[in-house]
Amino acid sequence: MANIHPIRPLPQEPTDPSLDLSARAMDNLRFIRETMERAGSFTALSGWGLVVIGVAGLLASWLAGRQHTAEDWVALWMVSAVVCVLIGLLTTAMKARGARMGLLTGPGRKFALSLAPPMVAGAILTVVLYRAGLSTGLPGLWLMLYGAGIITAGAFSVRAVPLMGVFFMIAGTVALFSPASWGNMWMAAGFGGLHIVFGTLIARRHGG
């Protein structure tokens, strides 16, 4: 794909036909760039990447059930979160490269910037709740905040993305009002099940 250079403003108002022609050329370039950005965000997420994250989520839920202390349990989920973020970045980068689109330009950056605030809030609240001995509330909190991030980040993407976020928020809400011993089950249903179902849907309908 040809490089699209940043468009600088006109030095002056167009007063002759050649300047008018230049203004129209700039308008065309702007239109192309905006269309590419919107079209890119349409399928920026890698569906197969989400499926892999879902499998990792199921594995992490199974391992979490075998931990004996709250400390080990939280540590395991923290490591899993980092691994899943890396899988997400790698598979999205691979999809972006397949479509000859930069990961950190336009839609990819917008997606990451929208997802980041709830993730940061989740990380801080995790520390607070863990210190207060309220680790049992963490699955619901994580599912809800991740869902909130996916809804905002996926606002301009295919409908499946924000819809997945809604399901995460529902799972998180139900988890918060469920018995504490169901925490790992809700994590498996959300980070495992929802990722696999919506990942497959996105991969099949939106090119990988």
Place this chain on the structure above:
Amino acid sequence: MRSVAGAADDTAAELDRLIHERVRLGIVSALAVNASMSFNELKTMLGLTDGNLSVHARKLEEAGYVDCAKSFEGRTPRTEFSLTDSGRRALEAYLNHMEALIQAVRDR
């Protein structure tokens, strides 16, 4: 340095009229950043009617700029569009023309 008039003449003479049209330029630009897009995705994204998209997509297909694959998802027909190498080259040439035109005015 090329004159503005020269650049304008070149553009008029060589400009790819086929993708200069706004709807077709939108289709080609959207397909340039996606491996493929369905009829409904393109229609929604570009805010077009069925008829409008059909007409313009067919022109691009006839020129060899766009590939069109028809299939069935259950009983629902599904049309997938993708950009051909020739279409990608046409978009690059169009971008180069626009940039040359702007540059010629700047260098004046």
